[in-house]
Amino acid sequence: MPKPNVQRTSNLLASVTDEMLGGDLATKLQNNTIRVERLLLELVRPHPVQPRRVLPERIHQAFHQQQLTPTQALRELIQIVQIAARQRSRPFNNILELLTDREEAEADKSAELSPEETLLRDLVNLAVTIRDDGQVNPLTVVDVTQGVTRLYRIETGERRYWATWLLRDFIPDSGSDGTIPCIVIPGERASVFRQAKENTSRSGLTAIAMARQAALLVLSIYGQAIPENPVDNDFYRQALSLDLRAKREYTDAVLSAMGGIGKMHFSHFKNLLHLSDEALELADRHGLEEGVLRHVLQLPSESQSEMVQQIITFSLSGRQVREIVEQHQIGDTENDTEKPSPHAMRLIKLMRTVDEETPNALVQMLLREERNVHLARARIETMIAFLQEANHLLGEQ
Amino acid sequence: MTHVFVFTNHKGGVGKSTSATNIALGLSSVLKSTGAANARVLLIDTDSQAHATLVTTSRKDYGSQDSLYTVLMAERQSAAKVMNDCIVQSQWDDNLHILPASSMLEGAERELIGVAGAPYRISDPLSKIMSHYAAVVIDTRPSFSLLTEMALIAATDAIIPVEPRYLETVGLLSVITKINDIRDGWRIPDLKVSGIVITKMDSRIKGHTQLLEDLKSHPVLGKLICGVIPANEAVSYAHNNHQSVFSYDPKASASKAYAELVVTLIRRMVQG
Numbered sequence: 001m002p003k004p005n006v007q008r009t010s011n012l013l014a015s016v017t018d019e020m021l022g023g024d025l026a027t028k029l030q031n032n033t034i035r036v037e038r039l040l041l042e043l044v045r046p047h048p049v050q051p052r053r054v055l056p057e058r059i060h061q062a063f064h065q066q067q068l069t070p071t072q073a074l075r076e077l078i079q080i081v082q083i084a085a086r087q088r089s090r091p092f093n094n095i096l097e098l099l100t101d102r103e104e105a106e107a108d109k110s111a112e113l114s115p116e117e118t119l120l121r122d123l124v125n126l127a128v129t130i131r132d133d134g135q136v137n138p139l140t141v142v143d144v145t146q147g148v149t150r151l152y153r154i155e156t157g158e159r160r161y162w163a164t165w166l167l168r169d170f171i172p173d174s175g176s177d178g179t180i181p182c183i184v185i186p187g188e189r190a191s192v193f194r195q196a197k198e199n200t201s202r203s204g205l206t207a208i209a210m211a212r213q214a215a216l217l218v219l220s221i222y223g224q225a226i227p228e229n230p231v232d233n234d235f236y237r238q239a240l241s242l243d244l245r246a247k248r249e250y251t252d253a254v255l256s257a258m259g260g261i262g263k264m265h266f267s268h269f270k271n272l273l274h275l276s277d278e279a280l281e282l283a284d285r286h287g288l289e290e291g292v293l294r295h296v297l298q299l300p301s302e303s304q305s306e307m308v309q310q311i312i313t314f315s316l317s318g319r320q321v322r323e324i325v326e327q328h329q330i331g332d333t334e335n336d337t338e339k340p341s342p343h344a345m346r347l348i349k350l351m352r353t354v355d356e357e358t359p360n361a362l363v364q365m366l367l368r369e370e371r372n373v374h375l376a377r378a379r380i381e382t383m384i385a386f387l388q389e390a391n392h393l394l395g396e397q
Numbered sequence: 398m399t400h401v402f403v404f405t406n407h408k409g410g411v412g413k414s415t416s417a418t419n420i421a422l423g424l425s426s427v428l429k430s431t432g433a434a435n436a437r438v439l440l441i442d443t444d445s446q447a448h449a450t451l452v453t454t455s456r457k458d459y460g461s462q463d464s465l466y467t468v469l470m471a472e473r474q475s476a477a478k479v480m481n482d483c484i485v486q487s488q489w490d491d492n493l494h495i496l497p498a499s500s501m502l503e504g505a506e507r508e509l510i511g512v513a514g515a516p517y518r519i520s521d522p523l524s525k526i527m528s529h530y531a532a533v534v535i536d537t538r539p540s541f542s543l544l545t546e547m548a549l550i551a552a553t554d555a556i557i558p559v560e561p562r563y564l565e566t567v568g569l570l571s572v573i574t575k576i577n578d579i580r581d582g583w584r585i586p587d588l589k590v591s592g593i594v595i596t597k598m599d600s601r602i603k604g605h606t607q608l609l610e611d612l613k614s615h616p617v618l619g620k621l622i623c624g625v626i627p628a629n630e631a632v633s634y635a636h637n638n639h640q641s642v643f644s645y646d647p648k649a650s651a652s653k654a655y656a657e658l659v660v661t662l663i664r665r666m667v668q669g
Contacts, residue, residue, distance in 0.1 A: 037528040042478045148484045148494050150529060178474060179525050186434075 036138050038179040041070070041165060043150045044141055046158045047195075048230040051212035052205055054158045056080070056116060057281050064230035070165045078170070081120045095124050095170055115285040124171075126163035131174050135160065138181040140198055142190040152182060155190070156198040192220040193257045200259035207293055208284035210258070211272040215239035217257055218270065221250040233280055237273050268294055278305035282312065291318040295325045303328070314375050327382070400666045401523070401533040402591075403552035405576070408568055409539035412558045412596035414448040415632055415642075416655075417536035421453075422641045423659030424532050425492040435531045439484065441465065441519070442498035443548050444538040450497040452639045453487040464499035469509065469518045469547075476518065477525035489641055494530070506543045515543065516583065520551035532666060541575050549579045554591040554665070556623070561595050561605040566612065569593065591665065592623035594658065599628045624658035626651055 046054070048064040055063065055073060063073040078095060085092055092098060098121045113121070139157030154161055161180065168176040185194070196213050199205055205213070215236035216226060222242050227235070244251050244263065251263070258266060268290055274297050275283065282305060283293055295318065296307050311321060326343060366376040404417040421440040428436035442449040443465060451457045461467060463483050471479040480496065487493035509515040519535075527533055535548045549555060555576050559569050573590050580588045595612070599605050613619045627650045635645035642652050 038525070039528075040477050040481065040525050043481065145529075147491065148486050150481060150526075177525070178477065 036181060036183050039141070039152055039182045039184075041161075041168065041178050041180055044139070044152045044154060044161060044180060044182065046154045046161060048228065049216065049226055049235075050154070050158065050195075050199075051209040051216060052158065052199055053209065053284060054119070054162055056119075056285065061230050070162075071169045074162065074166055074170065077116060077120060081114070081117045084114045084117055095120065095166070096128070098124050099128065115287075123159065123163045123166050126159060127167040127171055127174075130160070130163055131167055131171065131176075135164070135181050138183050140185060141182045142185045143187050144190075145187075152184065153190075155185065155195050156202065157182075192216050192226055193253060196257035200257065206284050206287045207269065207272060207290035208280055208288075210269045210290070212236050214254075214258060214266055214270040215273060217254045218242050218244065221247045221254065233273065233277050239270060240273055265290075271297060275308075276301040276304045279308045282308045286312045288312070289318070292316065292321050294318075295321040298325045299328060314372060316375075320370070320375075398553070399527045399530055399533060400554055400662075401527070401535065401552045402554045402556055402662065403535040403537060403548050404556050404558055404594075405537040405545060405549065406557050406559060406568075406572055407539055407541050407545075407575075408559075408565060411539075411560050411565065412594070412626065412632075413539070414442075414444065414452075414536050415636070416556070416558045416594055416596065416626070417534050418449050418453055419642050419655045420659060420662065421532075421534040422487075422489050422493050422643065423655055424534070424662065425490055426643070427656075427659050427663055428531050429492055433531065435529075436492045437494060437530045438492060439494045439496065439527070439530045439533045440487070441496040441523075441533065441535045441548070441551075443502065443519070443544045444498055444536055445500050445502035446538070447498040447500065448636075449536040450495060452636055453489055453493065453495050454485060454497060455488050455639050456497070459497040459499045461499070461501055464497045464501070465519075466499045466501040466505050468496070468522060469502075469505050471522075473514070473521070477522035480522040481526050488639065489644070502544060509543060516546050516550050519547040523551050532662075546579060546583075549576060549588060550583050550585055553587045554589060556592040556594055557590065558594045558596045560597050561608040561612075563604070563608065566608055569618070590621060592662075593618060593621045594623060595625040597628040598625050623661050624654060626654045626658070 046064075053060055055077060059068065059073050059076050062068045062076075063070070068076065081098075082092065098117075137157070137160070139160055140155040141152035141157075142155055144151050144153050164176065164180045167174045168178055196217055199209070199213060215238070218239040219236075219242070220226060224238070244254060244266070255261060255263065255266060258269075261269075272280075272283075272290060272293055275293065279296065279301075282288075288308065288311060292311055293308070296304050296311075299307055307321070307324070310316060310324075316324070329343070363376070366379060367373065370376045370379065402417075402420065404413045404420075406413060417440060421438050425436050425438040428438075440449060440453060447457050447459070450459065459466075461470070463485075465483070467483050468476055468480045484494045484496050487495050509518070514521075523533065533551075535552060537545045537548045557569060557572050559565050576588070576590050579585065593612070595609060598609065609625065612622060629642075629649050629651035631646040631649035632642050632651050635642045638645060642649060642655060646652060
């Protein structure tokens with residue numbers, strides 16, 4: 001059946017309205033202020049391109065590709081943590097046990113938590129806080145409803161979203177009514193700049209999340225549509241070939257949305273997207289800082305994830321990473337006799353003064369600098385291997 | 398707060414579905430034309446005859462998977478999501494959304510007898526999704542059955558359509574008494590009888606004019622009269638064509654009377 005003539009309806013009702021509605025009444029109806037509503041959890045979804053990742057990458061991708069429901073995604077996370085916890089002799093059946101184990105784990109310094117375990121503990125803690133004190137801080141969501149298909153995309157508060165799901169489906173007798181308070185932004189008022197400001201104004205954004213955020217802003221000012229589907233790192237890497245300098249009119253807005261950082265700092269963040277996929281994921285999961293990661297970029301991509309793993313295992317500082325990377329570069333150039341290497345020259349000068357120091361003094365200084373006996377030993381072994389190789393080459397000549 | 402208008406009367410043929418459908422469209426259209434931030438209106442059809450569903454969606458074949466029946470039979474925890482998923486867009490206007498009725502609703506009452514919390518099976522899920530709507534309009538069946546009780550528990554404003562005849566006017570008092578019983582019995586303080594709509598008014602009939610005058614002069618009922626809809630063949634023809642009376646014949650006296658009623662209800666919505 002053809003759709004009735006809606007225009008005639010509107011004309012009649014509009015004319016009656018003009019006659020009968022006072023100006024004040026019309027103004028009240030037009031009130032377009034941002035509103036806070038309790039929304040059904042099922043109608044709220046995290047944004048797949050949100051720079052800040054809450055769930056591990058594999059679960060994140062599967063969830064956004066509709067392969068997992070929110071409950072299934074959380075169940076996967078819990079299973080990962082259960083396996084890790086069992087391996088560390090801390091098995092648990094109920095996620096609330098994670099909170100009772102917390103003090104013991106903190107007392108036992110050797111019992112380091114995996115990022116997933118830390119994440120789940122934080123979510124459970126947040127869920128219990130919501131259960132006991134209520135959701136004091138509403139999420140910020142964008143209304144992307146089309147027709148009768150209601151949907152709200154999360155701008156900020158994804159952790160609270162997951163904690164509320166956890167409360168609803170995994171914490172018995174939680175009293176959750178399956179809704180969550182949200183500040184609803186009308187779809188037309190949403191923008192990547194708004195989202196960036198909301199993100200950067202809160203603490204806890206990792207360097208990799210900042211890199212993704214920088215990429216989203218650059219892509220946006222170059223007119224690239226931000227997709228509604230999950231994307232891989234290559235999507236963000238498109239920003240590497242784009243420059244803020246060509247869009248000077250947006251520079252201030254972009255830097256302000258990034259939390260008021262400088263151009264140089266912005267470039268440093270964006271450049272992190274040069275890291276390999278594996279290195280990016282590791283660095284994001286472990287929240288490594290930009291100052292540490294920037295040196296990893298000097299390495300070939302196949303070595304980057306290994307270096308990131310070393311940084312995580314030994315808690316290396318930026319300076320230590322820089323030195324290791326420089327050493328790696330020396331190793332790479334040692335066969336290159338055409339170019340005089342400044343690092344080789346520095347080493348030769350050091351060799352000339354080696355008898356001015358005792359081994360004990362070297363060990364003491366090395367331990368003081370590296371703060372880790374394993375790392376100090378690794379340094380010495382690397383140096384021995386390096387010198388043996390040099391000696392071998394000398395013999396050949 | 399979203400106002401939930403329920404059109405109810407245990408007498409059939411008094412214009413409940415006609416009023417509910419046209420008022421729902423009218424609310425949505427007026428809100429839209431005034432530039433309101435939210436002009437969405439939800440119409441819930443609780444009558445198993447599904448007349449309101451038929452005229453607004455041109456369909457009557459909703460069943461166990463996509464109607465109010467589905468919501469009533471859903472698990473408590475998932476009922477709100479099910480309700481949201483069953484809502485369809487009206488053929489009349491994009492902002493008018495319909496939760497369709499099904500002939501299966503007849504059996505739903507039997508299935509729900511003795512089920513704990515049954516009377517709240519509309520109000521509970523509705524409370525979780527109604528903030529999306531500027532107003533909700535509920536059409537009820539011509540009886541005080543469990544479904545009508547559910548509709549009243551979910552409502553904030555009960556509006557009683559009534560024909561200007563002696564026996565109907567006598568019945569009006571029993572409707573008001575029943576609504577008050579539900580408000581007190583189920584402790585629904587938000588529910589109030591907020592209007593009487595006189596339908597099928599024919600000013601040429603002396604009895605109609607006399608009864609209307611009597612009602613208007615009544616100290617309580619007189620204040621409740623919020624609209625007088627003249628008897629008008631445009632209403633019947635609009636139904637036949639699955640159209641609202643506004644779009645079928647905007648110049649008809651019934652169209653203008655419904656439009657005035659819409660404005661009255663919007664004033665109440667804004668003024669709280």
